[in-house]
Amino acid sequence: xxxxxxxxxxxxxxxxxxxxxxxxxxxxxxxxxxxxxxxxxxxxxxxxxxxxxxxxxxxxxxxxxxxxxxxxxxxxxxxxxxxxxxxxxxxxxxxxxxxxxxxxxxxxxxxxxxxxxxxxxxxxxxxxxxxxxxxxxxxxxxxxxxxxxxxxxxxxxxxxxxxxxxxxxxxxxxxxxxxxxxxxxxxxxxxxxxxxxxxxxxxxxxxxxxxxxxxxxxxxxxxxxxxxxxxxxxxxxxxxxxxxxxxxxxxxxxxxxxxxxxxxxxxxxxxxxxxxxxxxxxxxxxxxxxxxxxxxxxxxxxxxxxxxxxxxxxxxxxxxxxxxxxxxxxxxxxxxxxxxxxxxxxxxxxxxxxxxxxxxxxxxxxxxxxxxxxxxxxxxxxxxxxxxxxxxxxxxxxxxxxxxxxxxxxxxxxxxxxxxxxxxxxxxxxxxxxxxxxxxxxxxxxxxxxxx
Numbered sequence: 363x364x365x366x367x368x369x370x371x372x373x374x375x376x377x378x379x380x381x382x383x384x385x386x387x388x389x390x391x392x393x394x395x396x397x398x399x400x401x402x403x404x405x406x407x408x409x410x411x412x413x414x415x416x417x418x419x420x421x422x423x424x425x426x427x428x429x430x431x432x433x434x435x436x437x438x439x440x441x442x443x444x445x446x447x448x449x450x451x452x453x454x455x456x457x458x459x460x461x462x463x464x465x466x467x468x469x470x471x472x473x474x475x476x477x478x479x480x481x482x483x484x485x486x487x488x489x490x491x492x493x494x495x496x497x498x499x500x501x502x503x504x505x506x507x508x509x510x511x512x513x514x515x516x517x518x519x520x521x522x523x524x525x526x527x528x529x530x531x532x533x534x535x536x537x538x539x540x541x542x543x544x545x546x547x548x549x550x551x552x553x554x555x556x557x558x559x560x561x562x563x564x565x566x567x568x569x570x571x572x573x574x575x576x577x578x579x580x581x582x583x584x585x586x587x588x589x590x591x592x593x594x595x596x597x598x599x600x601x602x603x604x605x606x607x608x609x610x611x612x613x614x615x616x617x618x619x620x621x622x623x624x625x626x627x628x629x630x631x632x633x634x635x636x637x638x639x640x641x642x643x644x645x646x647x648x649x650x651x652x653x654x655x656x657x658x659x660x661x662x663x664x665x666x667x668x669x670x671x672x673x674x675x676x677x678x679x680x681x682x683x684x685x686x687x688x689x690x691x692x693x694x695x696x697x698x699x700x701x702x703x704x705x706x707x708x709x710x711x712x713x714x715x716x717x718x719x720x721x722x723x724x725x726x727x728x729x730x731x732x733x734x735x736x737x738x739x740x741x742x743x744x745x746x747x748x749x750x751x752x753x754x755x756x757x758x759x760x761x762x763x764x765x766x767x768x769x770x771x772x773x774x775x776x777x778x779x780x781x782x783x784x785x786x787x788x789x790x791x792x793x794x795x796x797x798x799x800x801x802x803x804x805x806x807x808x809x810x811x812x813x814x
Contacts, residue, residue, distance in 0.1 A: 369522050369666040370444060374679055377522065378659045378686065384528030386655035391535040393647060398535070399560050402542045410557050413493035419618040420477060420498055424505050427465055430611025431458070432512035432519075435603050437665045437744050439520035444669025450599075455517060455584070457599035462513040466506035473502030496558045504565030507572050514575035517584055522662050524655075526578050530571040537567050609753035610744065616753075620760030624786070627768040631779050634712065638719035641709040645723055646730070649694045653734040656683050656690075657741035664745035673809040680742050680805060687734040695727040722783055729787040732794035739801030746808055751800060759793040 369377055404411040435458045442451040477498045481491050515527045545552065545559030555562065579585065621643075628636045660683050667675040698705070706719035740752045764786070771777045771785055 369440075369663045370670045370672050370675065374663070374675065374682055377663055378656065378679070378682060381519075381522055381524045381659035381662055382652065382655035382686075384655075385524045385658045386652045388524070388528035388531035389651050389654055390648065391532045393651070395531070395535045395538050398538050398542055399564065402546055402560055403557060406546070406556055409490050410493050413490050413497060413557065414560075416481065416490065416494050417498050417501075419622075420473075420480065421501060422618050423615065424469060424473075424501070424508050426611045426614035426617075427469065428508045428512035429614055430609075431462065431465065431509075431603060431607035432516040433610045433661060433744055434605075434607030434749060435513065435516040436520045436661050437606055437747055437749075438602060439517065440662050440665025440745070441669035441747065443520060444666035444672075446670075453596045453599035454603065457596045458513050458516065458603060461600050461603055462509045463506070466509040469505050469509075470502050473505065474499060477502065493557050496556070497561045500558060500561040500565055504568065507565055507568035511568060511572050511575060514572065514579055517579055518575070519658065519662050520665065521584075522666075523578075524658060524662075526575060530574055534567045534571055537570070538563060541566065606744070606747060606749050609749040613752045613756040616756045616760050620756075620764065623761055623764050623768070627772045627782070630772050631782070634714040635718050635779055637710065637712070637715045638706075638722055641706055641715065641719045642722040642726060644709060645698065645705050646726055646733075649691075649698060649730065650733055650737075652690045652694075653687050653737045656687050656734075657737040659683065660738060660741040661745045664742055668746050668808070676746075677805065677809060680738070680801075683738050683741075684735065687738055688731060691730045691734045695730045698730070699724050699727045718779065721780065725780070725783045725787060729790045732791045736790075736794045736797050739797050742801055743804060746804065748804060751797075755793060755797055759790060763789050763793070 400411060400414060403414045435454060438454045439451055439458075442448075442454060478491070478495050481494050511530070518524075518526055541563035542560055544550070545555050545563045546557070548554035548559075624639065625636060628639055660679060663679045664676050667673070667679065702720040702723040703716065706716050706723060710716060710719070736755070740755065743749065743751055767785055767789065768782070771782060777785075
């Protein structure tokens with residue numbers, strides 16, 4: 363029995379909204395989930411908050427691997443559904459779980475035994491080192507929950523279901539409001555666990571989310587229909603998932619490296635500028651959430667229609683996603699520009715940080731459209747099984763060009779901070795224009811190839 367390709371028929375605008383809206387809301391609450399963790403860590407001590415900040419690049423490795431494999435698998439499963447190829451769909455689904463289990467075990471072993479030496483290499487010592495390892499050890503022990511959640515979501519998202527993950531993320535946020543203080547301070551039979559309690563809360567919520575996702579997948583019969591040999595890996599399918607997923611995973615990992623490059627040069631301007639950049643990027647992340655939802659929608663919709671050979675719908679989907687994305691981001695960017703000062707004040711009361719932050723936010727409005735178009739065309743390329751460009755784009759945009767250009771601007775020419783911000787805008791706009799051009803070329807090529 364094959365899974366019906368529901369996204370190859372019906373209204374494209376409705377499909378886009380049905381997938382993008384729950385994802386955007388879910389990611390918003392997931393962002394707030396992390397804010398809650400940081401808030402309670404700050405209640406322990408400044409060192410605990412610093413330990414969590416130090417843990418971000420390490421934690422992000424788990425997230426990047428999970429999301430990379432998930433997005434790659436979503437594209438492959440969606441294409442198989444569009445083709446009506448039950449055998450390939452079954453192979454990808456079963457191999458996805460086997461591959462996910464292998465990655466989870468590998469990350470757990472490397473993380474548990476390697477996290478402390480890694481933190482020492484990053485310069486952590488004393489109580490900050492102890493707090494960071496106390497936080498990350500439970501995360502690595504329970505890292506399989508993150509992997510499994512992403513794998514299950516890939517199965518659902520390939521069929522156009524983002525609502526289930528949205529429910530998981532929203533519910534997780536509210537549950538975290540209860541579990542964080544309970545596990546941190548203790549009570550009702552539990553001892554006070556400090557920062558370790560925050561990590562255990564995160565893992566428990568992930569496990570509960572996994573249970574809901576797994577129950578949904580089983581209840582809808584996706585395993586029964588196409589996954590007879592669920593845990594039996596197929597080398598060919600595993601190889602294709604890795605081919606699709608690893609470039610995306612490394613693409614996401616480059617985000618952390620990119621922040622390191624920018625922060626390295628911003629240190630020359632003082633702590634207030636670094637803090638302002640951190641506040642500004644949080645505001646940008648929230649503003650860009652709808653665009654991230656649209657990029658998830660495009661993988662599912664284009665994936666199924668590409669597999670089914672419905673290239674006119676592929677073209678229409680890309681066009682509509684670009685249109686909706688630009689409308690949303692222009693509206694958001696205008697709001698960012700007007701309300702820059704009150705937005706920054708939400709995160710800090712330091713006058714110097716506010717002054718620098720509001721200036722950064724206003725300048726950053728000039729680049730938001732470039733981020734959105736990049737998300738959309740990279741999502742399209744993922745959906746038509748061409749993920750390598752995303753890796754190249756990310757390394758060039760986030761690491762290569764900034765490392766070279768910022769060196770000359772800061773070390774040689776000693777430019778002011780506004781020039782630094784505008785140079786970052788120019789880099790991102792330049793690469794976005796290349797991405798749009800390449801994406802349109804691929805769209806035209808795949809359409810021509812399938813219609814000839």
